[in-house]
Amino acid sequence: MRRIDFIVIHCTATPQDTRPEAIQHYWKEYLKWKNPGYHYLIEASGDVRQLATEERICNGVAGHNANSIHVSYIGGVDADNKPLDNRTPAQRQSMRVLIIKLKKQYPQAQIQGHRDFPFVKKACPCFDARQEFNDFTAIVNSI
Template identity: 40%
Template sequence: MNQATATPSTPTFKDRDSTDLIVVHCSATKTSADIGVRDITQWHIQRGFDTVGYHYVIRRNGELETGRPESAIGAHVRGHNSNSIGICLAGGVDANNTPENNFTPAQFATLKVLLDKLNARYPQAKILGHRDLSPDKNGDGKITPNEFIKACPSFDVGQWLAGHAL
């Protein structure tokens, strides 16, 4: 008697109609956790996603891993998935799980190369951090650090970009 064995289904992806945002995230893991797409896929499936929500993950050693196809709608920032690409850097919290910019030089070097490539493909896209998409709590039209709901990616992407021209 043959028993059917369950195999994980391959998710089907819907393509984005536009790419208006490139959003940098962190995994909110300690420096000792060398995680990548495989680990994040497991976490995201546990949260009810079909697969990893990010398009790219940059490991601690700077290795770039591909998650969702770049053309696919992501699952990384509520309200903006249909028009954005998500990049996740492994790390971002200290030993007490407090947000910390603890990314390696290799990660930042890979991020720069990846953002250069993405910027060339999507020149109209704005590059920002996940926290920059926090709602404007006081209605003044500006998001200030006291309004961030999330610290992700644990550094100011705009400030970093200013010192690393694309």
Template identity: 40%
Template structure:
């Protein structure tokens, strides 16, 4: 099994309230040349958590950090004008908390980060340090 020291949170960079699936992201990532979806977990608007890439596989979500991280993506992250915004529904917030609690039990040495801590992006469009550290 891979040594996991990071859980990196992302948004799908889609408009608030628009429903997309892990299958949609898989299609987008394959179109960019990825072997499959780059995230390990995707949180839908209704708070349901869906499997992406198997956790045993190296992700494709954060350049330079994929080998030792788990990638988690929530659907949303943009307002109606495509500006970064924390668009998480209450159900998504609760699901992220539960998922992170579960991941931290399985990977006790992992710290939680936002994608924006490793790349010049707004993603995941909320303050991960404030909320999850």
């Protein structure tokens, strides 16, 4: 079993109606990745797709993938492709449920956004994940 130090929150930086298959096609055909970018992808409807087992290393944050689980929502940009936290209520709810599950499974893991890693020059996930999920250790411990 891999040691997981981070639960990393991402956005796809695409329109909210982007199909998961299109994102996967981009990784494989354009970026030539053998592994997906995220373990979990949350659609606008709130449906959660698991794109890789947690044992598999994904391509979420260069230099930090061996010890991370990656969770992304589809969206994160406005009509002009500028960063925007445009998660739907269903995405917010699904993300909370998934992060609580992962935090229970990996209690030592820090929850943070892609942008919170050193040398990252992206707005991803377009909100402050550390602040939004800072109470999750207490929530998980109370369950």
